[in-house]
Amino acid sequence: MSFTSLPLTEINHKLPARNIIESQWITLQLTLFAQEQQAKSVSHAIVSSAYRKAEKIIRDAYRYQREQKVEQQQELACLRKNTLEKMEVEWLEQHVKHLQDDENQFRSLVDHAAHHIKNSIEQVLLAWFDQQSVDSVMCHRLARQATAMAEEGALYLRIHPEKEALMRETFGKRFTLIIEPSFSPDQAELSSTRYAVEFSLSRHFNALLKWLRNGEDKRGSDEY
Known part of the structure; x- marks a missing residue:
């Protein structure tokens, strides 16, 4: 077997202060290294999944925000035109109230999305912690x-x-x-x-x- 193909493992610990390194020490370090790599791999997969879910929720909220903004801009344009043409104060007040309701609905959506993201992250963290030894x-x-x-x-x-x-x-x-x-x-x-x-x-x-x-x-x- 070629020595150039031997696997190498780097141990990031200070060597014992003696000429001969006991096999138990090396075995312990290799075991700790393997456990650390496994824990990193599992935690990375869990966090990546949480990030993907969070990013989707945020994208959905942003898309809804853009749609609401376009709708509000269209309604405002119509409001200005009708106000200039008819000058009907009562209609204007009702329409403004409608826009305020839309704004409150949008705020409620953003709050709900933020709360959902927090809950998702918390559930992921709890699941990860329960899986740890x-x-x-x-x-x-x-x-x-x-x-x-x-x-x-x-x-x-x-x-x-x-x-x-x-x-x-x-x-x-x-x-x-x-x-x-x-x-x-x-x-x-x-x-x-x-x-x-x-x-x-x-x-x-x-x-x-x-x-x-x-x-x-x-x-x-x-x-x-």
Whole structure:
């Protein structure tokens, strides 16, 4: 077999500070790399689908807006002509009211479209989050953070009791484990004598949803 055809995988982690690299370390890095690529592929497909749906809704709203604008321009032209010819105040007031109703209908359509887009994005995000493996994501983040804190010396990992076996199996004696019953199963804190990094997957995801919903509420109060 030609060596020029061998597949190569780039590992974006600092090599261990020793002459011989253990096969377990390489296997772990390759596993993390494969999981990361798979997660990226799935999330990209989900987000792309959401974008396509959102773009279609926006295009439909813009098309309706253009049609409404053309109709309004035609009605305004007719209004000017009839006003100059007949000067009928009552008819003018009724027609203006009709235009106002059309404007209110258009605003309602835009508000509905925006709300639908937000709901679609939220449903896509919820579906994506439900498909994620909490254990694999947590191990991946801990491995990356441990690499970044490699120069800090001894590292302490605080975790929920349910995750003790998983962490010992994945990281061995790399961390000093501290069991925290008050933690949620998806919560962890990695610390050294100088730094501490704490994260919770569900809390971070809920913060994202809150930001998305708050953004919709603020825009809903804007004037056109």
